[in-house]
Amino acid sequence: MPTRKPPSNEPAVDSADALRVIRTATLEPQPWANGRGRTREIHCEPATGTPETITWRLSLADIEEPGPFSQFPGMERHLLSAAPVPLQLSVDGVVHDLRHTQSVSFSGDSDVVTTAVDGRAQALNLMVRSGIRGSFELLRGDMQLPVSAECTTALVVIDGIVSLGGRQLMRFDAVLPGAGETRLGLQSATVVRVRVETPVPDA
Structure with a gap:
């Protein structure tokens, strides 16, 4: 693992609850x-x-x-x-x-x-x-994909045409959902849904 530093092009956001697009390239x-x-x-x-x-x-x-x-x-x-x-x-x-x-x-x-x-x-x-659940889920085809932080930690474009709010996303671009819900447009596309889930302790 290389020495870490925050991505230099990470977009500024108004709050921690805002949706973010990371241009991985x-x-x-x-x-x-x-x-x-x-x-x-x-x-x-x-x-x-x-x-x-x-x-x-x-x-x-x-x-x-x-x-x-x-x-x-x-x-x-x-x-x-x-x-x-x-x-x-x-x-x-x-x-x-x-x-x-x-x-x-x-x-x-x-x-x-x-x-x-x-x-x-x-x-x-x-x-x-360890103790936190991580997973990948492949989503393929043509669809309007609901995106919210409740079910998604990040979405990463693998191939195809993918758009978000009028912006075209390129290969390996990532979307980190905010507090609200939006939709990702897929046309003959493949994206990876990334989930990170912390187990809830038993009452």
């Missing part, structure tokens, strides 16, 4: 510590957290050659192959051949190695603190 890529890839941080909670204190983190990784992943004890990880390039991972000795939009989940303590990559693979990476 304009985020500055940070090199991995081992030099085998790069990461663009889409969002992190808290924004000023460290790897030891963050609750969750969503990022887009460029994986350019085989090699090991860093370990993050105390975290759970969810990785989705976001480019039409085959990506093969070994997780604690178990091989996973990921095709476009396929995903795998594993512990931050796991020994993970990229064993094969054909070209430049890209992966959507969600890390959550």
Whole structure:
């Protein structure tokens, strides 16, 4: 995980309750510590957290050659192959051949190695603190998708035509819902719904 800093192009908002659009292509890529890839941080909670204190983190990784992943004890990880390039991972000795939009989940303590990559693979990476639930859900087709913070933490465009309030969203752009509800227009599109849920303690 690279040294963290807030995304330089993160749009200013009037309040923490405002919807935000993150233009991922304009985020500055940070090199991995081992030099085998790069990461663009889409969002992190808290924004000023460290790897030891963050609750969750969503990022887009460029994986350019085989090699090991860093370990993050105390975290759970969810990785989705976001480019039409085959990506093969070994997780604690178990091989996973990921095709476009396929995903795998594993512990931050796991020994993970990229064993094969054909070209430049890209992966959507969600890390959550152990005890917090994180998930990806693929949404495909033509629809007006309701978007609210009650059911969505973030939405990430994978392909197709996607619009929000008259603005066209590009590949890998992310939407972080605000307090109200809006709609995302999909035309022959694929988006990933990202959910981060903190379990409610029993009464």
